[in-house]
Amino acid sequence: MLLRDLVQLVRAPAALSVPGDAVAGAAAADVLGARTAGLAAASVCLYWAGMAANDWADRDLDAVERPERPIPSGRISPDAALGIAGGLTAAGLAIAAVAGGRRALGVAIPLVGAIWAYDVKLKNTPAGPAGMALCRGLDVLLGASPGKVTRALWPALVVASHTYTVTALSRKEVHGAERTLPARTLAATAAIAAAPALGRQRRVSAALGAWYAHRYGRAQAKVLEDPSAANVRASVGAGITALPALQGALTASAGAPVTGAVLAAVAPLARALARKVSPT
Template sequence: MSGPSASAMRDYLELVRAPAVLTVLGDTLAGGAAAGHPVGGRRLALPLASACLYAGGMALNDYADRGIDAVERPERPVPSGRISPERALGAAAALTVLGLGLSAVGGGRRSLAVGAPLAAAIWSYDLAAKRHPVPAALTMGVCRALDVLMGTGTADLRSALPAAAAMGGHTVAVTALSRGEVNGTDTTTAAGAAATTALVSASVLAGAPRSWRGALPVLAAVGVYAARCAPAQVEAARDPAARNALEATKRGIRAMVPLQAALAFRHGSTAAGLAVAAVDVLGKVLRARSARGTNREMSES
């Protein structure tokens, strides 16, 4: 691959927040586990549908925020001039269409019937809702809940509602915290996020299988989830500075993966739980490689 092509690819991967895409792959697996769907076959297209819809939302986010980012985050692909606003919008549209197509492939019309309002919610968030704190958090929570429900399809929605509520509730808390990444958050918001983590953890454990063999994976995954995000949330409540809000947001996003695994294990799907756990390991490896690359560039500069 030539230098310019490789550079353009890196720019687009940065635009769609490629590493963060891993955090949505387990949504439909958790939803499918709640409905008793096996892992495999055409249903493997559903996590890819989630990834495309998420990536499209990230591209649309940078298109919509290009004015603000020019001041607050000028290094991003759009305000830096590496990707034009028109190309960012085109990428958002193409990824959304691809995501909807994959939802139809993986779950037929029943999953597409959930994917369509999910796509609408994503675009509504980026173009309007995120400008207002409460609608922004609620809309993001709805997006994550619908992503879980896309894994069940309209015929099995009721069975996956608790899993969707857990993921949606966690997302609301993380989104509220994320608004303080630049100027700081407040103690109430950060404490509310910590309380949400405790509530979500308790709700997942309450539905765990009664046998030790079934309960242990759930307990382990919930433990990883809470340990990953709760300390940073508590620290942000103690000191609501921007750096702490940013760290709590990052950890809250990464904590979604073990939460998805816990939900899959809770519903008895070992295959789905292990698949999500593998995604978590992959995310750690990629972050470590990225950190090494950044450190090497800094030492050579």
């Protein structure tokens, strides 16, 4: 197994979209601090675990639809992928426990359950988008776990809603979509982009929300014009790489505009790395 094979298996650069979940949650709960970095690291491990488990669960389907992926191409064995997924899951839980103690584990354990349930059971069912949305919503709450978790329910709902749109599109990456799908996700994206401006620091949060809407919305508009598989895949990638801008908007909305702006600045880097390693 080469390092590049492992990077492709876990979609390593796509993890740039993950720390912002913990930051947005912590900002909403007013517990943004050193522990947030540890919880963000736990989230990254769990995200990578989910990607490895995804490819392990999809290995037979990928042999037909995506034979270039590490498992069907023979570069990583199914047993190795499952072991990587399990090891990263254990690492994520351990880091969460060290960073946030029992309160963090109280969110991390259900998050792990949601990740594995999505990968092995829900993904190819009508409940798939909701299952992935639940994962991202819980990830935001993990960041808030050192404080009052209920204060982070709003950003968790916003990130979950975004994730629902991305996942709904991702189900059409191979064969293309009907125009009704991007029409619905584009309308949802407009509402999601406006949500952060309801809080504090409205100018900053509104500006970052508009940036998110531009980056992700433009890709969906192309799907609306031409719902081919290539355009759908591009819109999914845009949804993943634009997420830091939304997380930044939510963080600014919670009263941390500088931190929010720093988070949003990750979006261009995520987009550049997506050209080298597919985030989907």
